[in-house]
Amino acid sequence: MLSRLSIFWRLALGYVTILALVIGVNLYILNQFRAITDLGAELATHHFPAVETAKQLISSLYAQLKSDKQYLVLRDTTLLKDFLQEAENFRKTLTALEDQEQQETTRKSLQKVKSNHDEFHTLFLNVGVEQADRSPLAIANYERNRDMLIEAMTQAINAYITSQEASVGAILRDSHLRSVQAQALTQQLLMMALVLGLGLAGIASYSILRPLRRVKAQIRRIGQGHFGGTIPQAVPQELRDLVDQVNWMGEKLQKLDEMKSEFLANISHELRTPLTSIREGSQLLLDGIPGELTNDQRETLSIISDSSQRLNQLIGNLLDLSRMEADMVSYNLHPTDLNRLAIRSTEKVKFLADRKNIHMDIDLHPGKNKLQEVDSQRMEQVFENLLANAIKFSPKGATILIQSKPDGTNMGIHFKIEDTGPGIPEDDLPHIFERFYQGKTQEGRVYVGSGIGLALAKRVVDDHGGAIWAESTLGKGTALHFTVSPQKSVKVLH
Numbered sequence: 001m002l003s004r005l006s007i008f009w010r011l012a013l014g015y016v017t018i019l020a021l022v023i024g025v026n027l028y029i030l031n032q033f034r035a036i037t038d039l040g041a042e043l044a045t046h047h048f049p050a051v052e053t054a055k056q057l058i059s060s061l062y063a064q065l066k067s068d069k070q071y072l073v074l075r076d077t078t079l080l081k082d083f084l085q086e087a088e089n090f091r092k093t094l095t096a097l098e099d100q101e102q103q104e105t106t107r108k109s110l111q112k113v114k115s116n117h118d119e120f121h122t123l124f125l126n127v128g129v130e131q132a133d134r135s136p137l138a139i140a141n142y143e144r145n146r147d148m149l150i151e152a153m154t155q156a157i158n159a160y161i162t163s164q165e166a167s168v169g170a171i172l173r174d175s176h177l178r179s180v181q182a183q184a185l186t187q188q189l190l191m192m193a194l195v196l197g198l199g200l201a202g203i204a205s206y207s208i209l210r211p212l213r214r215v216k217a218q219i220r221r222i223g224q225g226h227f228g229g230t231i232p233q234a235v236p237q238e239l240r241d242l243v244d245q246v247n248w249m250g251e252k253l254q255k256l257d258e259m260k261s262e263f264l265a266n267i268s269h270e271l272r273t274p275l276t277s278i279r280e281g282s283q284l285l286l287d288g289i290p291g292e293l294t295n296d297q298r299e300t301l302s303i304i305s306d307s308s309q310r311l312n313q314l315i316g317n318l319l320d321l322s323r324m325e326a327d328m329v330s331y332n333l334h335p336t337d338l339n340r341l342a343i344r345s346t347e348k349v350k351f352l353a354d355r356k357n358i359h360m361d362i363d364l365h366p367g368k369n370k371l372q373e374v375d376s377q378r379m380e381q382v383f384e385n386l387l388a389n390a391i392k393f394s395p396k397g398a399t400i401l402i403q404s405k406p407d408g409t410n411m412g413i414h415f416k417i418e419d420t421g422p423g424i425p426e427d428d429l430p431h432i433f434e435r436f437y438q439g440k441t442q443e444g445r446v447y448v449g450s451g452i453g454l455a456l457a458k459r460v461v462d463d464h465g466g467a468i469w470a471e472s473t474l475g476k477g478t479a480l481h482f483t484v485s486p487q488k489s490v491k492v493l494h
Contacts, residue, residue: 018197025189032182039175046100047168053097054161057113058154060090065150068124072139080129087121106163113156120149211243218246222253278308331375331463338372338379338413338484339364342402345383349391356396363403370404370413372484378460379484385453386417386480393421393478412466412485423474432470433458457482 067083070076094117098110127142218230230247282305285293293301346360353360364370390400398420407414424432435455461468461482468482 013200017200018193021189021193021196025186025193028189029182029186032178036175036178039171039178043168043171047164047171050097050101051161051164051168053093054157054164057090057093057097057157060086060093061117061150061153061157064090064120065146068128068146072128083124087117090117103163106160109156109160109163113153113160116149116153116156120146120153123149215242215246218250222246222250278304282308331378333373333375335371336374336376336379337370338374338415339366339370339404341376341380342383342404342415345380345387346402348384349387352388352391353400356391356394356398358391358394358397359399361399361401363401365405365413367406367413372413374464374484375460379464382457382460382482383415383417385457386482389453390417390419390421390478390480394419395421407483407485409485412483414481414483416479416481418477418479420477423476424470424472424478425474429470429472433468454480 064083064086067079067086071079071083091114094110094114098107098114101107101110123142123145127138128146230250282301285297285301342364343362346362350360387400387402394400400420401416401418403416403418405414405416406412433454435452458468461484464484466482466484468480470478470480472478
């Protein structure tokens with residue numbers, strides 16, 4: 001399903017999902033802040049003012065008590081007026097407090113205070129002010145009743161204050177709990193948003209980059225000469241045209257490669273017949289069968305014979321490489337002394353070395369692992385091509401080292417052919433085993449050659465389960481290595 005979506009919709013879907021989660025987190029945080037704000041507003045507008053108002057009631061109540069006591073002693077009308085005024089203020093404040101109270105229990109407590117205050121007010125007017133009996137016993141009874149009412153009202157108001165303070169504490173605890181929960185949940189949601197965002201970004205990136213990597217890998221394979229294979233069509237819509245073009249290019253190049261291989265095989269076969277005639281005719285003339293030759297004629301015929309032999313070998317390599325790429329090669333495996341095969345190969349290319357006065361330094365390890373199950377004819381081609389390559393790039397009078405030793409497994413054999421030529425640039429080194437590849441000199445000139453010998457050598461070594469590589473230093477020379485080991489997984493040979 002995801003492969004049917006375009007890149008735009010993949011990115012848009014990821015962004016919308018992340019945005020929705022972020023919006024959800026923000027809405028939750030805003031909701032918690034609103035709840036905490038409402039609790040704070042309730043404290044500021046109701047509970048705290050209620051506590052302060054209740055404390056004012058107690059102060060007013062004790063102010064009335066003070067006026068009561070003073071009036072009983074002094075019988076001053078000013079004190080009476082003060083009492084009545086304070087009582088009126090007490091009733092108004094108590095009524096306002098009762099009206100804003102919503103809980104039934106606290107309303108009943110305030111109503112009890114109001115009832116006691118009315119009784120106290122009536123007691124003061126009827127007994128404290130109007131009663132003519134001023135005996136100590138009457139005054140004591142009055143004060144006892146008055147104090148009981150004052151105590152009852154004070155306890156009721158204090159109980160109301162305690163209730164309001166308990167509500168304040170509960171609201172503060174609730175606010176703190178909401179704040180902690182909001183903080184914890186916000187952290188969790190933000191972590192989830194981060195993980196989900198990274199996950200969606202990874203999925204979107206992977207679904208986009210994966211087909212791009214496939215296209216890149218396919219183009220790299222085409223660049224390396226492997227034209228087979230196609231890229232799956234399950235890619236975003238924007239990349240389908242590119243994938244189709246790459247697949248089309250691979251198919252066309254594959255057909256062209258097959259046509260080229262067929263052409264090379266045919267032309268190589270056709271060229272071998274006249275070359276064989278030239279070489280055999282040259283050899284007959286060198287043997288003096290038609291007649292004696294002068295030294296100049298013999299030297300010219302030797303050059304013709306050597307050149308035709310090299311050309312015949314080049315055509316043979318080209319034909320063999322084409323057959324190998326078409327999997328039409330048969331390998332005849334048998335125990336072979338690779339050291340002896342190396343020596344025989346040096347003798348075959350000795351005439352090339354003698355022309356440049358190049359010395360062959362042979363250092364072969366005499367161990368038992370020199371015997372390997374190989375196709376001696378094909379492995380001899382490897383030696384000849386590597387030696388011819390070393391001779392080609394070595395200056396006159398140089399020395400070429402042919403060395404063998406046990407490989408890393410101590411069961412196979414490792415060969416090194418080292419020259420003292422100009423070396424291979426670092427950019428060219430990874431490509432020297434590619435067919436038809438020609439490197440450049442330090443001056444920028446392309447090396448003269450077919451680029452077949454090393455490609456053929458690599459194919460034969462790979463088919464025998466070995467490895468081949470090169471090490472080179474500019475100005476000092478190049479060392480070509482290859483190994484043959486029975487412990488490596490050998491390719492199935494036809």
